[in-house]
Amino acid sequence: MNIVVLVKQVPDSGTQRSLDPSDNTVARATADNVINEIDEYAIEEALQVKAAQGGEVTILTVGPASATDAIRKALSMGADKAVHVTDDAIHGSCAIQTSAILAAALQQLEYDLVLMGATSTDGQVAVMPALLSERLGIPQLSGAQKLTVEGSTVKVERQTDGGFWALEAPLPAIVSTWDTINEPRYPSFKGIMAAKKKPVTTLTLADLGIDPATVGLATATSAVVDVTGRPPKGEGVKVTDEGDGAQKLVGYLVEQKLV
Amino acid sequence: MAEVLVLVELNPADGTVRKGTLEALTAARALGEVSAVVAGGPGVAAGARDRLAEYGASKVYVAESPEIDEYLVAPKAEVLAQLVAQVSPVAVVIPSSPEGREVAGRLALKTGSGFLTDVTEIAPDGTATQVVFAGAQIVHSRVTTGTPIYTLRGNSVTPEPAPAAGEQVPVEVSLSEQAKQTRVVDKVVEQKSNRPELTEAAIVVSGGRGVASAENFSIIEGLADSLGAAVGASRAAVDSGFYPHSFQVGQTGKTVSPQLYIAVGISGAIQHRAGMQTSKTIVAVNKDPEAPIFELADFGVVGDLFTVVPAATEQIAARRG
Numbered sequence: 114m115n116i117v118v119l120v121k122q123v124p125d126s127g128t129q130r131s132l133d134p135s136d137n138t139v140a141r142a143t144a145d146n147v148i149n150e151i152d153e154y155a156i157e158e159a160l161q162v163k164a165a166q167g168g169e170v171t172i173l174t175v176g177p178a179s180a181t182d183a184i185r186k187a188l189s190m191g192a193d194k195a196v197h198v199t200d201d202a203i204h205g206s207c208a209i210q211t212s213a214i215l216a217a218a219l220q221q222l223e224y225d226l227v228l229m230g231a232t233s234t235d236g237q238v239a240v241m242p243a244l245l246s247e248r249l250g251i252p253q254l255s256g257a258q259k260l261t262v263e264g265s266t267v268k269v270e271r272q273t274d275g276g277f278w279a280l281e282a283p284l285p286a287i288v289s290t291w292d293t294i295n296e297p298r299y300p301s302f303k304g305i306m307a308a309k310k311k312p313v314t315t316l317t318l319a320d321l322g323i324d325p326a327t328v329g330l331a332t333a334t335s336a337v338v339d340v341t342g343r344p345p346k347g348e349g350v351k352v353t354d355e356g357d358g359a360q361k362l363v364g365y366l367v368e369q370k371l372v
Numbered sequence: 373m374a375e376v377l378v379l380v381e382l383n384p385a386d387g388t389v390r391k392g393t394l395e396a397l398t399a400a401r402a403l404g405e406v407s408a409v410v411a412g413g414p415g416v417a418a419g420a421r422d423r424l425a426e427y428g429a430s431k432v433y434v435a436e437s438p439e440i441d442e443y444l445v446a447p448k449a450e451v452l453a454q455l456v457a458q459v460s461p462v463a464v465v466i467p468s469s470p471e472g473r474e475v476a477g478r479l480a481l482k483t484g485s486g487f488l489t490d491v492t493e494i495a496p497d498g499t500a501t502q503v504v505f506a507g508a509q510i511v512h513s514r515v516t517t518g519t520p521i522y523t524l525r526g527n528s529v530t531p532e533p534a535p536a537a538g539e540q541v542p543v544e545v546s547l548s549e550q551a552k553q554t555r556v557v558d559k560v561v562e563q564k565s566n567r568p569e570l571t572e573a574a575i576v577v578s579g580g581r582g583v584a585s586a587e588n589f590s591i592i593e594g595l596a597d598s599l600g601a602a603v604g605a606s607r608a609a610v611d612s613g614f615y616p617h618s619f620q621v622g623q624t625g626k627t628v629s630p631q632l633y634i635a636v637g638i639s640g641a642i643q644h645r646a647g648m649q650t651s652k653t654i655v656a657v658n659k660d661p662e663a664p665i666f667e668l669a670d671f672g673v674v675g676d677l678f679t680v681v682p683a684a685t686e687q688i689a690a691r692r693g
Contacts (some may be wrong), residue, residue, distance in 0.1 A: 127642050132504070209480060240477030243477040248481065253444065253474070255444075255474065266621070273559075273618070276562040276618075277562070279557040281554065281557050282553050286554075335486040335515045337511055339512050340509055343507055343510055346668065349654075349672060354680055355495075359681075359686075360534045360683075362655065366655070
């Protein structure tokens with residue numbers, strides 16, 4: 114079973130993030146960058162499938178040179194090798210363009226299963242499984258809270274409001290996972306040391322046969338017109354409960370016509 | 373007048389039109405004459421047509437086939453792509469559910485278009501508004517390629533009736549083999565509740581770590597029920613097993629934007645703020661006066677939730693008789 118896990122490096126969602134005022138793209142150079150948290154669940158799931166069925170886990174990342182930090186984290190968890198697509202021309206690409214790059218890279222790899230986190234904490238677009246399914250012509254099973262592989266069939270519980278949908282499709286397939294699916298392992302010291310020796314292949318757009326003019330900010334399918342800071346909220350009212358907290362709270366709701 | 377397509381989402385339980393669809397119909401009017409698109413199993417459109425007409429649909433395209441509900445996402449994208457080719461709309465507006473975004477993405481590739489997700493407003497010239505990075509920045513964007521496709525964040529627009537003809541137009545459905553790869557074998561409902569759905573609710577009451585146990589969440593539910601509100605939970609509460617993940621509000625859960633958001637025993641970590649920061653009015657109850665949630669709150673009570681919340685619930689219930 115060959116498994117490819119898509120991993121994205123994102124600005125740490127626990128820090129103040131912003132768009133770069135020079136071109137309105139995500140400010141990555143100045144940010145505290147980390148592996149997209151939800152991707153760790155996809156990596157863990159890949160490692161569990163490998164443990165049960167054998168095979169190899171490959172990490173695939175599109176991103177600037179500094180994204181190697183996220184790749185090393187993935188390798189230290191136990192993935193076998195990585196492919197890093199990096200090229201200055203990719204800067205500012207939209208989801209559609211990024212999906213073209215990922216699809217081209219996947220076509221150069223052997224895979225039975227493609228795994229990824231259900232969303233990234235920076236863009237929060239959450240459509241990559243659908244875009245790759247459309248481009249590669251393989252089934253999409255997105256939003257998984259549970260994954261099983263039985264022979265050449267993949268079964269997923271797709272998380273929904275108040276329940277789930279049971280999905281089924283033939284391999285090869287694309288699955289995205291939520292953070293309900295497992296509990297990701299922490300990299301061990303041994304894993305961290307081993308990761309330093311694992312192979313990371315770097316590819317450029319030329320290696321993938323992609324014309325640089327078709328990706329990047331200039332030809333993205335959408336464009337930012339302007340960015341403004343959200344107007345600061347007016348100072349709120351804060352009261353300390355002295356037996357009258359509930360009354361004051363309800364009084365506020367009534368005054369605001371919310372009750 | 374230019375035509376705008378709106379993909380309709382129906383409530384799975386009773387086939388009625390979801391609030392997010394009424395919002396999409398309302399927002400789409402800025403762009404042109406609205407046509408609703410109903411895609412689903414046989415007979416699905418019958419119960420929806422009147423409501424769609426009431427909210428501004430001049431036409432209701434009806435694509436009915438058992439196969440549409442048997443397979444995930446792809447069939448609806450194919451139906452929409454076929455319609456886009458036929459009627460050349462100026463734009464397509466889709467409610468921003470997980471399925472809605474995925475349909476939007478596939479449709480964009482099929483039609484050679486760009487798409488914008490989670491928009492909160494669409495101007496007549498097609499410029500859309502998005503709130504990014506946990507509400508820190510407001511971005512105006514335009515689709516620059518093909519037919520603009522938007523997914524509209526729930527509760528961003530107030531649905532307003534605008535009666536129109538609602539002329540039914542049948543659409544022939546013929547799906548490709550590629551659209552029939554991921555089979556929906558079963559739809560399982562685990563939690564039946566009479567409360568409104570989290571992303572649609574006008575009022576949301578959420579509990580956090582301070583609620584301290586699963587049993588204590590009945591206090592949150594009590595306040596929610598007195599207000600006719602949905603119940604949410606912070607990641608800390610979900611990770612501690614107090615409440616199911618499908619009710620999680622935040623970065624790795626749902627994004628809500630209700631009229632009123634009441635955060636109970638929630639400190640207000642960025643993870644949580646990302647999911648609720650655009651709520652119109654925010655009320656917080658927390659025993660820690662330094663909790664960051666108070667920076668966001670329009671009204672905050674520093675106090676013990678176990679006394680304040682039940683008392684407030686009682687007073688609201690009494691007011692409502």
